[in-house]
Amino acid sequence: MAYWLFKTEPDAFAIDDLARANTLWEGVRNYQARNFLRDQVQVGDRVFIYHSSCKQVGIAGIGKVERAGFPDPFAFDPDSPYFDPKSDPAAPRWYAVELAFERKLPLLPLAALKANPALSGLPLVQKGCRLSVMPVSEAEWQAILAME
DNA sequence: GCCAACGTTGGC
DNA sequence: GCCAACGTTGGC
Numbered sequence: 001m002a003y004w005l006f007k008t009e010p011d012a013f014a015i016d017d018l019a020r021a022n023t024l025w026e027g028v029r030n031y032q033a034r035n036f037l038r039d040q041v042q043v044g045d046r047v048f049i050y051h052s053s054c055k056q057v058g059i060a061g062i063g064k065v066e067r068a069g070f071p072d073p074f075a076f077d078p079d080s081p082y083f084d085p086k087s088d089p090a091a092p093r094w095y096a097v098e099l100a101f102e103r104k105l106p107l108l109p110l111a112a113l114k115a116n117p118a119l120s121g122l123p124l125v126q127k128g129c130r131l132s133v134m135p136v137s138e139a140e141w142q143a144i145l146a147m148e
Numbered sequence: 149g150c151c152a153a154c155g156t157t158g159g160c
Numbered sequence: 161g162c163c164a165a166c167g168t169t170g171g172c
Contacts, residue, residue, distance in 0.1 A: 007170090052170060052171085053170050057170085057171070110171080128153040129153095130153075130155075130169050
C-alpha cells in the first residue's frame with residue numbers, strides 16, 4: 001500500500017463532500033500528476049486530502065482509493081469544463097481514480113507542515129510546487145499523522 | 149487582489 | 161529544439 005497527497009480547492013470540493021459520498025478524482029490536467037494516477041495509484045492506497053487556495057490551507061483529512069486509474073470521462077464530454085478535444089478515447093490523455101472517505105483530521109496548516117523538518121522532502125512544502133497529486137513516503141505519512 | 153513560479157504553447 | 165509569450169496555480 002502506498003501513500004499520496006491530493007490537492008483540492010474546498011470551494012469546489014472539500015473533505016466534507018468526500019465524507020458524504022465516494023467521488024471521482026477527475027479534472028487533473030498535469031502530466032506528472034496524470035502519470036501517478038495512471039501508473040501508480042492502487043486500490044487501498046491512502047490519500048491525504050489537502051485544501052488549497054482557501055482561507056485555511058492545509059491537510060484536512062484522509063481518503064482511500066476505491067478504484068485505480070481509468071480514463072477521465074470528463075475529458076470526452078464537450079459539456080464539461082474539463083473537456084479536452086485532444087484526448088482520444090482510443091488513447092486517453094487524462095486519468096481519474098475513485099476515492100472513498102476515511103476520516104477527517106484537525107486541519108494541519110501548511111505553515112506547520114513547512115516547519116516540520118521530517119517533511120522537507122515533500123514536494124508540497126517546496127517553493128512553487130504546483131503538483132496536485134504527489135507521493136508521500138511512509139516516514140512522511142507517519143510524521144504527518146503524529147502532528148494531529 | 150497581487151504576483152511569483154511554473155507548465156504549456158507555438159513561432160521560428 | 162529553443163525560448164518568449166501566455167495562462168494557470170496557489171500562497172499570502
